[in-house]
Structure formats: C-alpha cells, structure tokens
Amino acid sequence: MSEFVKVAKASEVPQGSAKSVEVSGHKVAVFNVGGTFYALASACAHRGGPLAEGDVDGTTVTCPWHGWSFDLKTGAATHQAASVPTFAVKVEGEDVLVSA
Ligand code: FES
Numbered sequence: 001m002s003e004f005v006k007v008a009k010a011s012e013v014p015q016g017s018a019k020s021v022e023v024s025g026h027k028v029a030v031f032n033v034g035g036t037f038y039a040l041a042s043a044c045a046h047r048g049g050p051l052a053e054g055d056v057d058g059t060t061v062t063c064p065w066h067g068w069s070f071d072l073k074t075g076a077a078t079h080q081a082a083s084v085p086t087f088a089v090k091v092e093g094e095d096v097l098v099s100a
Pocket residue numbers: 044045046047048049063064065066067068
C-alpha cells in the first residue's frame with residue numbers, strides 16, 4: 001500500500017480551487033470542494049487535458065479542452081465509458097496528503 005505524501009498546505013488549495021501536484025511519479029489534481037478534498041489523475045481520459053484547470057460544479061469537474069466531465073469521487077466520466085484514476089487524500093493539520 002502506498003504511503004501518504006504531503007503535497008500542499010490546505011491554504012494553497014482554497015475552497016473551490018484545484019492544484020496540480022506530483023506524487024510518486026503520478027501527476028495528480030487535488031480539488032477542494034467546500035472543504036472536502038479529492039484527488040484525481042490530472043490528465044483527462046480523452047486526450048490528456050489538464051483537469052486541475054477545469055470548472056467544478058458540485059463534485060463534477062469538466063475538462064477545459066473538450067468538455068468531458070468526471071466525478072471527483074469515483075473518477076468516472078459522466079457521459080462516456082471512461083474514467084481517470086482516483087487517489088486517497090487526507091488533511092492532517094494544515095497539510096494535504098495524497099497516496100498514489
Ligand atoms: S482532453 Fe479532456 S475532454 Fe478532451
């Protein structure tokens with residue numbers, strides 16, 4: 001099982017924002033939705049668009065390149081038979097940690 005790695009201070013990912021980080025060689029997009037953090041592979045399952053730069057509505061992120069949407073909880077695409085990997089994320093004090 002992978003170790004949790006500190007990727008950011010919670011204050012660096014304010015509510016409603018996302019940050020692109022690297023964990024154990026994986027590029028990961030960390031999202032803060034109303035104080036709950038989610039972590040997905042940062043590359044869109046379609047053509048690798050930057051999901052950390054996508055619009056978030058509830059717990060759905062929309063890729064800025066061609067509009068595919070993904071559930072932040074499961075990584076599943078909402079309208080296609082596709083998905084992106086999700087990663088465990090937790091907050092300890094001021095630190096955001098991801099296991100990848
Ligand atoms: S690369 Fe994300 S929708 Fe095309």
